Amino acid sequence: MTSGADEASDDPAREIVLVTRPAGPRAPNPVEALREVVSNSVGMAAYTASTLASLIEQTVSYAVETSVNAALDRVVPAIADAIIERLDLTDLVLEQVDLNRIITSALDGLDLTQLVIDRVDVNAIVAEADIDAVIDRVPIIPLADYVIEEIDLPQIIRDSTSGIAGDAMNTVRRQGVGADQVVSRIVDRIVLRRRQRKLDAPGSPESLAARSTDDSDRGSEGGTT
Amino acid sequence: MTTFREYREAVAQGRRPQYELPTLPSDAVDFQGDRAGFVSRAVAAGIDVVLVFLTVLGTIAVLWMLSFIVDPGTDGGSFGDSRVPPVVLMIGYGYALNVLYWTVGWATSGRTIGNLVMGLRVVNYKGRHPRWIGAFLRAVFCTVFPFGLLWVIVSGANRSVQDVVIRTSVIYDWVAGIPGLGSKAEPTTGSEPTSE
Incomplete structure (x- = not known):
């Protein structure tokens, strides 16, 4: 027994045509359509509301910040000037700040010698010196x-x-x-x-003693200098 | 090296600058104070003996000339025909003179003329020149037994028989001129001589 395909292969003049037939249209469901429309409308409305709220918030925030900054730019310097005028900052620093600690810390971090070498013209100073x-x-x-x-x-x-x-x-x-x-x-x-022979003798030679004694001693030695 | 600050402090404490030219050559500093060897000591002793011998000859010459004054006759005077003292007497005189010469030289400065020429000095166990007794004993010993000097050649410390017995040393000590009588140089090393 042979199939149709085998027969087609046996006879090249014959063709096989495959035809697909779409399924038949289904009947629309009105409830689902309505629900889809409602759902899309609600989503669109929520998105629009969110966007609008964000835009309003940014606008208001910018306006407030600009206004506050402008106000602070005017008010703070005036207040600071008023405060500084009423305070003695020098006394305040002297009383409240540990200057020695600050200076010591600063000096520890500096190589003063190298700083002088780099920054000071020693030759110029010497040239001007007396x-x-x-x-x-x-x-x-x-x-x-x-x-x-x-x-x-x-x-x-x-x-x-x-x-x-x-x-x-x-x-x-x-x-x-x-x-x-x-x-x-x-x-x-x-x-x-x-x-080696042991040549060390007791005492010190006068020829060397004359080198370490003072003039008077050397004079008494009678020419041993 | 002495710093300038140390030098100024020393001067402030009374130390005086030294300008005098030293007489000791720099290459001779290292062995000053060391015990001298055989050759130097033998040459020094030889110089001394020659000087004593010349003195004896001079004495003989003087006596010979005096004999003509004392006894201008032809019989030769009290010493006989030769007009000179007997040889034995003059040898004894020479030995005595040698002992006296070395005693005085070593007891006063530690040096004789021969020592001075060769740059030597005799010191006792304290490092000073010998006392009169020590110098005399050493002079007698050296005069009677001069061969004791030969022990310097084989000694491990350049010491003669006399040095070992009397506890003396002969050291290199180059000085110029004639040193003053008595040494003021204090011993600094302080080491006692070792017996051999």
């Missing part, structure tokens, strides 16, 4: 003495001049010390002494 007055207050002679002593100028002079003059006695002494060290080193190596 340097002579400053120098007059500087103890020049003690300062020179201090520099001479700190750089050990006498020793520098002596070292520079002794090379020219040639200190024969110190040369002999220096050679003696060098020979002492050579002999000690050789003997210590021979006797396998590992630690």
